[in-house]
Amino acid sequence: KTLKQGGTFVVEPRRLSKASAELRARGFGEITIPPSTETAEKQASRCTDCGVPFCQNACPLQNNIPDWLRLSAENEPREAWRVASLTSTMPEICGRICPQDRLCEGGCTLNQSGWDAVTIGSVEAWLGDQAFANGWVEPIRPAAERGESVGIVGAGPAGLAAADRLRSEGYQVTVYDRHDRAGGLLIYGIPGFKLEKHVVQRRVDRLIDGGVQFVLGCEVGKDVTLLELRERHDVVLLAMGVYQPRILSAPGRGPDSTVAALSYLTHQNRRDLGDAEQDGWHEARGKRVVVIGGGDTAMDCVRTAIRQGAASVTCLYRRDRENMPGSAREVVNAEEEGVVFEWLGAPKALLSQGDTVTGVRAARMQLTEAAPGERRDIVPVPGADFDIPADIVIEALGFSPEPFAAHEPDLRLRDDGTIKVGSVSFATSLPGVFAAGDAVRGASLVVWAVREGQDAAAEIDRYLKTRTEEVAA
Ligand code: FAD
Ligand code: SF4
Incomplete structure (x- = not known):
């Protein structure tokens, strides 16, 4: 070799x-x-x-x-x-x-x-x-059924990975999700050019075939409370990701002057899945698009806009290429597809005529010398502001946890709103409630969500078996 x-x-x-x-x-x-x-x-x-x-x-x-x-x-x-x-x-x-x-x-x-x-x-x-x-993918056929049930909030990779492992152990598993399809960001966030949807669906189908119940279109905290779920199931696993978009703070930004990255991506994913076009779905055909941000979500937006036939697509990011959080591979793909990158450009104001956005004013930034062991900072270059014309401005500035968890008074959170769990046990401050994935880590990666879902399932299994032994003793 x-x-x-x-x-x-x-x-x-x-x-x-x-x-x-x-x-x-x-x-x-x-x-x-x-x-x-x-x-x-x-x-x-x-x-x-x-x-x-x-x-x-x-x-x-x-x-x-x-x-x-x-x-x-x-x-x-x-x-x-x-x-x-x-x-x-x-x-x-x-x-x-x-x-x-x-x-x-x-x-x-x-x-x-x-x-x-x-x-x-x-x-x-x-x-x-x-x-x-x-046909080498084994169906889920537990060796023996167990009576205990687990309710999982969130059908993203963390919830699906946990459902797979728990059902394989014989537990009765129900997954709740507010969306009409299971998959979380695998189905409605990540675009088809990175991950075609049938690849996600066949995983969900395997879980359904193995006996996992899905309750879709059900928002926990609205359609059902966490307390009700705790009464219904022996254990609840919270795996609901992070969905609150961070918002641009700049003069000229009105309530409708920008498009949120995730709704833009969700609309295109829904088109790909064959859903009927809805009012308010954004499309970039023939338009000049500016995407603000430098992470994976920003890369997915610029590349979606190219495929929708945008007249021009610019990515505005305040740091340089070496310091962007997104994957270097995705930047290369975006460049090959015709995206223009404005590195070291920080949004300063949104420009508009009446209610119509016409562009973004940006400050040219430069990197400072780093103190030993520290990251280089960025500062504006005086008098070097520039304007980028735009018909659509997409904000892709990252996500924070939604207030769902904050409504649960005894659920302990970290300062950033993510759920606090035992580092090995995945147990939250509420008895019988565990948490995993982005809801715990903050916005992260699919592979980490899978890892945490699997590990949390192992801890839930241990918790339930110990409880059964204690009751029997
Ligand atoms: P999610 O996938 O977010 O799933 C959470 C689920 O919970 C959702 O289905 C949601 O509808 C549901 N939910 C939320 N609140 C409630 C509620 N109250 N009641 C009921 N259901 C609820 N990672 C990579 O590794 N590679 C990539 O290329 C990549 N690209 C990305 C592109 C985009 C646009 C985004 C936004 C993220 C990307 N990521 C990528 C990150 C990755 O998708 C996440 O880290 C991962 O999906 C987190 O998994 P999760 O199961 O914790 O949460
Ligand atoms: Fe696979 Fe692990 Fe590599 Fe991800 S990091 S592609 S899960 S081997």
Whole structure:
């Protein structure tokens, strides 16, 4: 698999195919072209089995990456899939949307020694697709039913991962979500060009087939109270994410002068899912779009606007490229697709004529020298303000927790509104109530939500079994 020539290793080149930017701009399908079996095996064979699995340590799920890469390279995909499924309830989803450059592939020894990393995410997604296509995905069939029931608030990756593990243990699991579809941000946040919706739906279908109940269109705190859920179930898991958008504070910003990033993305995802067009859904065709922000949500908005046929798309971010929070891979994709980045540009005011927004005034920023061990700060460059014309301004400035949790007087929160839990137990301050995912971590990553959902399920299992033993004693 690796050749040594003249004292140097010669490694198979890294290959990861994606559709051309021109083709990508025409639709909302995933841009990554799935590898053929031969390519996936060859790419898996690039793993040097270095003996120190930095990739595994860099993966929040601690996936046994070297093992399933070796099995894939040896033409044993079914066994590779079995190993991949031991640590993750959704390998094919993480393989698609993890920022691998910052996680497993960033840790890959090849990457660290100047070669390109193994395409770990692509092989993981390929394994999952093979598994679904060939019927290797095991249905959930608990060995024995247990009488206790668990109510899960939120059908995002944290809630789904917990539901999978708890139902597999035989618990009666009901998932409540205020949306009409399960999946959380996997279904209504993350666009189809990163994650096609059928990939999420088949995971939800497997849970339904395994006996998980979904109560959709049900907002906890409005349609049902947390107290009612606690009376209905032995345990409640709060996995409701963070949804309060941070708002731009700038002169000229009226109630309707900007578009919230998540509603913009949700509307496009609903179109992709075939929902009927509704009044108030935003569309960028022929318009000049400015997106404010530099995270993954901002990248998804600029790339959605390109696909909707915007006349121009500009991303305005107050820091420089090296200091942006979004994935570097997504910036490259956006640039290839025609997005213009205004680095070091901080929004200063919204410009408008009457009620119609016409642009954004921005201050040009510069980086200061950093004090030892500290991050470089940014300050405005005097007299260097500039205007960007716009017909639509999208705010993608991040999210905070909604006040739902704040209405529960005995539920302890951190200062930022996230739910306080025991670091290992995932238990909140309310007896029998646990919490996981973004609702605990703040806005984070899907892979962390999956990890926390799985770990919280293990703690809930332990809690319920201990309680049963105590009652029996
Ligand atoms: P969520 O996915 O937010 O799910 C929470 C669920 O709870 C939702 O379905 C919501 O409807 C429901 N809910 C909320 N309140 C209530 C209530 N009161 N009653 C009933 N239901 C309720 N991460 C990555 O790893 N890679 C990416 O590429 C990526 N891209 C992203 C793009 C966007 C636009 C956004 C916003 C986030 C992105 N993330 C990405 C982050 C990732 O989506 C989240 O970290 C992850 O989804 C969190 O999972 P969760 O289950 O905790 O919450
Ligand atoms: Fe890499 Fe994410 Fe898969 Fe872990 S879950 S191996 S970080 S792609």
